[in-house]
Amino acid sequence: MKFFHLSDLHIGKQLHHYSLKEEQEAILREVVDYAKAIKPDAVVIAGDIYDRSVPSAEAVTVFDWFLTQLSELVPAIPVLIISGNHDSGERLMYASHILEKHHIHLAGNVLGDREERLRKVTLKDDFGQVDFYLLPFMKPSYVRNVFEGEPLKTNDQGDALQRPPGYTDAVQRILEREEIDYQNRRNVLVSHQFYTGNMSGACPMTCDSEIFCVGGLENVDIRVVKDFDYVALGHLHSPQSVGSPHIRYCGTLLKYSVSECSHVKTLTVVTLLEKGQPPLIDLLPLHPLRDVKKKTGKLEDIIKQAEAGEREDFISVTLKDEIEPYKPKEQLEKVFDHILEVRVDNARTRQKLREMDEELAMKDPLEIFEDFYEEIQGTRLKDEEVEMMRQIFEQAKEE
Template structure:
């Protein structure tokens, strides 16, 4: 069973003030071209299709064209899609039964009642059947009604228990989980993250990989850097494009997974992706950066750090004559470093509820009443999934 593992396309996203429409269309077309040439047995998309839960009409059109392009390939390639934390489960799951007839399987929501189960798609190859379990992004509160008597208190427990209900045959059948969460390895070893990702303070959203270790492959979405989590078979494929300056060192690829028999070793291949524009960092004096500008970089997205000790004349205007997509201009010299050292203080880290208490006091000129505190405590517990 050979399949593409994609995630975190974030269609509709902007990089600073620049639209990525052209860049996203080009990279999705390259993925479609790979699908025509390789013709995988399936294409798995592990969440965060869109960058916002209410995507623009333009973003929806881009994704529609991508699916249409894939659907034109014959024989038909099954496409398996789950929602991520940036997606709207209801919007993404719209017309799912119609799409199923065209071999496009959508899972927008996790089970929410005792009678519901994780959506399972069974595909076949020469070795037999493979069970794909589609588990969208979830919080403990999403499955509270599934476990009425003893609801899960943590993300890790919620994922583990919702999977355990499926009575999966790990011994004789090949199983693939598609999931969109923040997974950590044995001993709480966290994967590498980027500035473009948001992870909860204190790690309340962490999910232990022990709960998914029985699967033959776990196709993850959520983190933007391609990487394994403790095991080769538990992987983030990363984004197809660079979505922040912190990702400038990434090499974006298309992950191709080959799952043979239960006895054979899993095969992972990473095919290169070629964006229209790269994301780069440049550091130096204004004169050095201007003189060092290579022709092939001039259309790229560029973050610039100037080290001039004396402020240069109209640096942005000069830089924009050379680079067409300047993301930001920072200054790092002895003067700015000294100023930071003089003003730097150790920040006081407070829990969210205490921080809100301080905010309320500053805005209202008084403390919260006991009744107001109870209301806010309920809200914070709901956010944390408790």
């Protein structure tokens, strides 16, 4: 059983106001070409199909084209899709019953009631059957109704864990209801969550194009999924396995932020052998239209060293000139067509950053929280909320 593991297509995404339509079409065309050549048994897309929950008409057209291309391949290749945190599960489910007839299996929404189970797709190869469990992106609050009335779980000390259940607890409960035969059958989980390892320090690498909840408590412990033969993950944009080679983020097909400039983006191809054998993971090279690059140095040097082949690339520039040049962007535009940003890093800007830090250090925690709240919510705290926070901070100080 050989399948492509994709995730985080983020169709419709822009990079610093540049549309990535051409890049996305080209890279999806490369995936289709690989599918024609390799003839995988399935294509798995582990969430974040679109960049927004209400994708643009243009974005929908691109994904439509991709699915059509895949569905025209002979023999038919099943496509297994879950929603990610960027997608609207409901919208993604549009025409899902019709698409099902064309081997396109969609799981947009997590369990609506106690009876519902995960979408399961069973495929077959020479070694027998493989069950793919499609777990769309979920927050514990989405599945609260499913577990209503179930006894509270307790931790190691015997204390009842808080309601609503945390992310790990929610994933564990969802999977426990599936009655998965881990002993005899080959099982693949497709999931879009932030998985982390236990104490051994398997802390995944994150980058700037991912969006997390404030507070960062949404992680799911990999222990609840370790018995699957392969876990096809989406959410993190840098390719990596978490704790074990068979629990894996494939990463994005394209670089979606400057912080990813040194990433090597690949197409992940997973081969499942017979039960008990570790899966084989191949990373196939991809050829994006434009690279994302970071240039640091003096303006004069950056311009002088620019290569002809870089003209089309997406370039982030950090100028080190102590005497700031006049209209640097206009000069850079003579050698680069797609400049993402021009930053200045010299004694003056570093001094300014220090002053901002000091200003922050001088504020009291309540003021900082008020600013933070306004930044996130777009409105100031109400008087009674300020009072509530004041009491909380005082309590914390006493403790």
